[in-house]
Amino acid sequence: MRLTALLVWAGLTLAVAASAQPRVANPGFEQDRFTVWPGYLRHNGGGIAGWQGGSGVNPIWNHPETQKGPEAPFCDNGKIPEGKQLAFIQGPGRLSQRVSGFEAGRTYRVLFRENARVHRPAPEAAWPRVQVTLGGKVIVSPHEVRPVSRRDDFTAPFVRVESASFTAAADGAYELVFETLHKESSTVLLDDVSVQEVTVP
Secondary structure (H helix, E strand, C coil), rough: CCCCCEECCCCCEEEEECCCCCCCCCCCCCCCCCCCCCCCCHCCCCCCCCCCCCCCCEEEECCCHHHHEEECCCCCEHHHHHCCEEEEECCCEEEEEEEEECCCCCCCEEEEEEEEEECCCCCCCCCCCEEECCCCCEEEEECCCCCCCCCCCCEEEEEEECCCEEEECCEEEEEEEEEEECCCCCCCCCCCEEEEEEECC
Protein backbone atom coordinates (compact mmCIF):
# COMPACT_ATOMS: atom_id res chain seq x y z
CA MET A 1 0.00 0.00 0.00
CA ARG A 2 1.42 3.38 -0.98
CA LEU A 3 1.30 6.16 1.57
CA THR A 4 0.22 9.55 0.30
CA ALA A 5 0.07 13.14 1.47
CA LEU A 6 -2.48 15.68 0.31
CA LEU A 7 -1.57 18.76 -1.70
CA VAL A 8 -4.13 21.49 -2.45
CA TRP A 9 -3.37 23.34 -5.67
CA ALA A 10 -5.58 25.42 -7.94
CA GLY A 11 -8.72 24.24 -6.18
CA LEU A 12 -7.93 20.54 -6.66
CA THR A 13 -6.90 18.06 -4.01
CA LEU A 14 -4.04 15.96 -5.31
CA ALA A 15 -2.36 12.99 -3.71
CA VAL A 16 1.42 13.31 -3.59
CA ALA A 17 2.97 9.88 -3.84
CA ALA A 18 5.40 8.90 -1.11
CA SER A 19 7.20 6.36 -3.31
CA ALA A 20 10.57 7.07 -4.91
CA GLN A 21 10.54 10.30 -6.90
CA PRO A 22 12.66 11.43 -9.83
CA ARG A 23 15.63 13.15 -8.23
CA VAL A 24 17.05 16.46 -9.40
CA ALA A 25 20.84 16.55 -9.09
CA ASN A 26 22.18 19.50 -7.10
CA PRO A 27 18.65 20.94 -6.65
CA GLY A 28 19.77 23.83 -4.46
CA PHE A 29 23.01 24.61 -6.33
CA GLU A 30 25.05 23.87 -3.21
CA GLN A 31 27.76 21.59 -4.63
CA ASP A 32 30.03 24.29 -6.06
CA ARG A 33 31.90 27.02 -4.26
CA PHE A 34 32.53 29.95 -6.57
CA THR A 35 35.27 32.33 -5.46
CA VAL A 36 35.73 34.76 -8.38
CA TRP A 37 33.50 37.85 -8.43
CA PRO A 38 30.72 38.27 -9.56
CA GLY A 39 29.98 34.54 -9.86
CA TYR A 40 29.94 33.89 -13.62
CA LEU A 41 30.57 30.34 -14.81
CA ARG A 42 33.38 31.41 -17.13
CA HIS A 43 35.44 32.60 -14.16
CA ASN A 44 34.63 29.66 -11.88
CA GLY A 45 35.28 26.40 -13.66
CA GLY A 46 32.77 26.79 -16.49
CA GLY A 47 29.80 24.84 -15.15
CA ILE A 48 27.29 24.09 -12.40
CA ALA A 49 27.40 20.55 -11.01
CA GLY A 50 24.54 18.47 -12.40
CA TRP A 51 23.35 21.18 -14.78
CA GLN A 52 24.01 22.50 -18.27
CA GLY A 53 24.03 26.20 -19.09
CA GLY A 54 23.04 29.01 -16.78
CA SER A 55 25.10 32.11 -16.12
CA GLY A 56 26.47 31.51 -12.65
CA VAL A 57 26.05 30.87 -8.94
CA ASN A 58 25.81 33.29 -6.01
CA PRO A 59 27.10 33.98 -3.43
CA ILE A 60 30.80 33.89 -4.07
CA TRP A 61 33.06 33.00 -1.15
CA ASN A 62 36.22 34.83 -0.16
CA HIS A 63 37.04 31.92 2.16
CA PRO A 64 35.15 28.87 0.81
CA GLU A 65 36.72 26.43 3.26
CA THR A 66 35.04 28.23 6.17
CA GLN A 67 32.06 29.50 4.14
CA LYS A 68 32.78 33.05 5.26
CA GLY A 69 32.89 36.23 3.29
CA PRO A 70 29.92 35.70 0.95
CA GLU A 71 29.19 38.34 -1.68
CA ALA A 72 26.07 38.08 -3.83
CA PRO A 73 25.98 40.84 -6.46
CA PHE A 74 23.18 39.11 -8.39
CA CYS A 75 21.11 38.12 -5.38
CA ASP A 76 20.34 41.65 -4.21
CA ASN A 77 16.97 40.96 -2.55
CA GLY A 78 14.97 38.14 -0.98
CA LYS A 79 15.92 35.30 1.35
CA ILE A 80 17.68 32.36 -0.31
CA PRO A 81 15.12 29.59 0.17
CA GLU A 82 17.28 26.46 0.33
CA GLY A 83 20.81 26.24 1.65
CA LYS A 84 23.15 29.17 1.06
CA GLN A 85 23.36 29.37 -2.76
CA LEU A 86 21.31 29.82 -5.92
CA ALA A 87 21.77 29.81 -9.68
CA PHE A 88 21.13 32.76 -11.94
CA ILE A 89 20.50 33.34 -15.64
CA GLN A 90 21.41 36.79 -16.92
CA GLY A 91 19.80 37.85 -20.19
CA PRO A 92 18.49 35.23 -22.63
CA GLY A 93 19.67 31.72 -21.78
CA ARG A 94 18.90 28.22 -20.54
CA LEU A 95 19.58 26.10 -17.48
CA SER A 96 18.84 22.42 -18.01
CA GLN A 97 19.25 18.91 -16.63
CA ARG A 98 18.18 15.41 -17.67
CA VAL A 99 16.24 14.10 -14.70
CA SER A 100 15.96 10.32 -14.42
CA GLY A 101 13.50 8.13 -12.55
CA PHE A 102 10.24 8.84 -14.40
CA GLU A 103 7.81 5.94 -14.83
CA ALA A 104 5.50 5.56 -17.82
CA GLY A 105 1.92 6.62 -17.14
CA ARG A 106 2.69 8.41 -13.89
CA THR A 107 2.04 12.13 -13.49
CA TYR A 108 4.50 14.63 -12.04
CA ARG A 109 4.91 18.30 -11.18
CA VAL A 110 8.05 20.42 -10.94
CA LEU A 111 8.43 22.77 -7.98
CA PHE A 112 11.00 25.54 -7.63
CA ARG A 113 11.64 29.03 -6.24
CA GLU A 114 12.20 32.12 -8.36
CA ASN A 115 13.11 35.77 -7.90
CA ALA A 116 14.60 38.60 -9.97
CA ARG A 117 17.56 40.86 -9.40
CA VAL A 118 16.49 44.44 -8.61
CA HIS A 119 19.42 45.98 -10.46
CA ARG A 120 18.92 46.26 -14.22
CA PRO A 121 21.16 47.85 -16.89
CA ALA A 122 18.60 50.61 -17.42
CA PRO A 123 15.43 51.61 -15.54
CA GLU A 124 13.29 50.86 -18.58
CA ALA A 125 14.76 47.38 -19.15
CA ALA A 126 12.24 44.56 -18.97
CA TRP A 127 12.05 42.18 -16.05
CA PRO A 128 13.04 38.59 -16.79
CA ARG A 129 10.56 36.37 -18.64
CA VAL A 130 10.84 32.67 -17.88
CA GLN A 131 9.28 29.46 -19.14
CA VAL A 132 9.91 25.88 -18.04
CA THR A 133 9.69 22.73 -20.16
CA LEU A 134 9.93 19.06 -19.26
CA GLY A 135 10.49 16.53 -22.02
CA GLY A 136 9.81 19.30 -24.55
CA LYS A 137 6.40 20.11 -23.05
CA VAL A 138 5.76 23.58 -21.58
CA ILE A 139 4.84 23.05 -17.93
CA VAL A 140 5.25 26.67 -16.77
CA SER A 141 4.09 29.23 -19.33
CA PRO A 142 6.21 32.30 -20.12
CA HIS A 143 5.77 34.77 -17.29
CA GLU A 144 7.41 37.88 -15.91
CA VAL A 145 9.50 37.50 -12.77
CA ARG A 146 9.76 40.56 -10.51
CA PRO A 147 11.86 41.06 -7.38
CA VAL A 148 10.16 39.95 -4.20
CA SER A 149 11.50 42.97 -2.31
CA ARG A 150 13.48 46.17 -2.60
CA ARG A 151 17.24 46.08 -3.02
CA ASP A 152 19.20 44.90 0.05
CA ASP A 153 16.07 43.58 1.79
CA PHE A 154 16.67 39.87 2.40
CA THR A 155 13.63 39.02 4.51
CA ALA A 156 10.98 38.20 1.88
CA PRO A 157 10.83 34.62 0.55
CA PHE A 158 11.33 33.79 -3.11
CA VAL A 159 8.16 32.96 -5.05
CA ARG A 160 7.23 29.26 -4.93
CA VAL A 161 6.17 27.91 -8.33
CA GLU A 162 4.30 24.66 -9.01
CA SER A 163 4.18 23.56 -12.63
CA ALA A 164 1.33 22.10 -14.62
CA SER A 165 1.19 18.31 -14.62
CA PHE A 166 3.38 16.15 -16.85
CA THR A 167 2.57 12.51 -17.65
CA ALA A 168 5.58 10.40 -18.59
CA ALA A 169 5.14 8.58 -21.90
CA ALA A 170 7.91 6.10 -21.09
CA ASP A 171 10.25 5.10 -18.29
CA GLY A 172 13.53 6.96 -18.05
CA ALA A 173 14.92 10.49 -18.12
CA TYR A 174 13.43 13.74 -19.39
CA GLU A 175 15.11 17.07 -19.94
CA LEU A 176 14.05 19.83 -17.56
CA VAL A 177 14.74 23.30 -19.00
CA PHE A 178 14.47 26.76 -17.47
CA GLU A 179 14.59 29.28 -20.31
CA THR A 180 14.72 33.07 -20.17
CA LEU A 181 13.02 34.77 -23.11
CA HIS A 182 13.83 38.45 -22.60
CA LYS A 183 16.53 40.22 -24.62
CA GLU A 184 17.81 42.55 -21.91
CA SER A 185 20.46 41.58 -19.38
CA SER A 186 18.07 41.45 -16.43
CA THR A 187 18.59 38.45 -14.17
CA VAL A 188 16.39 35.65 -12.82
CA LEU A 189 17.35 33.79 -9.64
CA LEU A 190 16.46 30.07 -9.21
CA ASP A 191 16.65 27.68 -6.28
CA ASP A 192 15.17 24.58 -4.61
CA VAL A 193 14.16 22.58 -7.70
CA SER A 194 12.30 19.29 -7.23
CA VAL A 195 9.98 16.84 -8.99
CA GLN A 196 6.98 15.25 -7.29
CA GLU A 197 4.68 12.52 -8.48
CA VAL A 198 0.97 13.35 -8.08
CA THR A 199 -2.19 11.36 -8.66
CA VAL A 200 -5.76 12.57 -8.89
CA PRO A 201 -7.95 10.50 -6.52
